[in-house]
Amino acid sequence: MNVHAPALAKAHQFDEQTSAFAGAVIDDLSQHPKRLSPKYFYDVRGSELFEQITVLPEYYPTRTELGILRDRGGAIADLIPKGAALVEFGAGATTKVRLLLERCEFGAYVPVDISGDFLSAQADALRKDFPSLAVYPLAADFTAPFALPVDIADMPKVGFFPGSTLGNFEPHEACAFLRTARGILGDGAQLIIGVDLEKNERVLYDAYNDAAGVTARFNLNVLVRINRELGGNFDISAFMHRSIYNRERYRIEMHLISKKAQNVRVLGRNFTFRPGESIHTESSYKYSLDRFTALARGSGWAVRESWTDPAKMFSVHALVASD
Ligand code: AVJ
Numbered sequence: 001m002n003v004h005a006p007a008l009a010k011a012h013q014f015d016e017q018t019s020a021f022a023g024a025v026i027d028d029l030s031q032h033p034k035r036l037s038p039k040y041f042y043d044v045r046g047s048e049l050f051e052q053i054t055v056l057p058e059y060y061p062t063r064t065e066l067g068i069l070r071d072r073g074g075a076i077a078d079l080i081p082k083g084a085a086l087v088e089f090g091a092g093a094t095t096k097v098r099l100l101l102e103r104c105e106f107g108a109y110v111p112v113d114i115s116g117d118f119l120s121a122q123a124d125a126l127r128k129d130f131p132s133l134a135v136y137p138l139a140a141d142f143t144a145p146f147a148l149p150v151d152i153a154d155m156p157k158v159g160f161f162p163g164s165t166l167g168n169f170e171p172h173e174a175c176a177f178l179r180t181a182r183g184i185l186g187d188g189a190q191l192i193i194g195v196d197l198e199k200n201e202r203v204l205y206d207a208y209n210d211a212a213g214v215t216a217r218f219n220l221n222v223l224v225r226i227n228r229e230l231g232g233n234f235d236i237s238a239f240m241h242r243s244i245y246n247r248e249r250y251r252i253e254m255h256l257i258s259k260k261a262q263n264v265r266v267l268g269r270n271f272t273f274r275p276g277e278s279i280h281t282e283s284s285y286k287y288s289l290d291r292f293t294a295l296a297r298g299s300g301w302a303v304r305e306s307w308t309d310p311a312k313m314f315s316v317h318a319l320v321a322s323d
Contacts, residue, residue: 082105091119091122096160110152112140119138143173157188158192159185223239
């Protein structure tokens with residue numbers, strides 16, 4: 001829990017999640033340059049906007065990954081031992097995992113995500129569609145170590161981390177996450193992971209600056225959330241969305257740009273903004289197959305098989321625990 005959170009929890013009777021959010025916002029807006037963590041995009045409205053993004057003509061990752069999971073489902077299923085437990089990091093909508101659950105005889109499914117309510121609703125729907133599958137929803141921050149349900153202790157473990165959410169981590173954090181997952185899943189485990197690939201910058205630019213402006217609303221929504229949950233007084237119309245591709249760092253960067261000099265108050269703290277000043281709200285790293293293979297190797301995993309779509313826009317990998 002962040003340094004500010006305990007005092008904020010006491011001063012404002014926040015529950016644990018809100019005081020963690022509050023502490024992180026105060027911390028991050030106090031940085032130079034200012035930033036906000038992309039994990040705070042996903043309140044109910046943010047999750048809805050992200051679902052809209054996944055079907056945008058410009059946003060290729062979701063449909064491309066679904067295509068690979070459909071086309072290569074058989075090859076992936078061949079790698080997975082019968083009766084294995086599937087542990088999904090950052091489980092959201094179940095569209096992707098259903099493709100695996102339909103092709104493989106899993107003994108159990110453990111969806112892990114911070115939003116407990118959304119998780120249990122999805123779990124109930126899955127239990128109806130897969131009556132013989134034991135479903136253990138786990139409300140936890142999947143970026144930190146967590147304990148698996150004891151009931152699956154003797155089952156082979158297979159992790160699932162789709163959608164290139166790995167791309168939100170700085171490379172050293174991506175390595176730390178893969179190591180943590182390695183520790184949670186244990187020896188002999190496998191990990192099925194989706195990784196977005198480097199590509200034509202125009203395609204990348206359009207995917208994060210869609211013509212309909214949904215990504216802009218998704219980005220600005222975090223300020224709406226701060227105003228609603230933390231009593232901030234952000235003037236949403238005084239900020240604008242900007243996404244750029246940082247060629248040197250191989251990443252898309254999302255920013256909220258202040259249109260003027262202004263002061264914003266959040267929980268009694270004053271934050272000044274210069275005209276044009278940015279809040280960095282998300283990085284989305286794009287990998288080459290070689291750079292991802294090196295990252296996996298350096299994090300306790302070996303690449304067993306990799307699949308891409310014909311245009312090499314996106315990749316799915318089956319990793320196996322190594323050292
Ligand atoms: C869910 C993190 C994979 O980075 O592409 C979509 C989130 N941000 N449009 C991504 C996102 C802007 C997405 N991830």
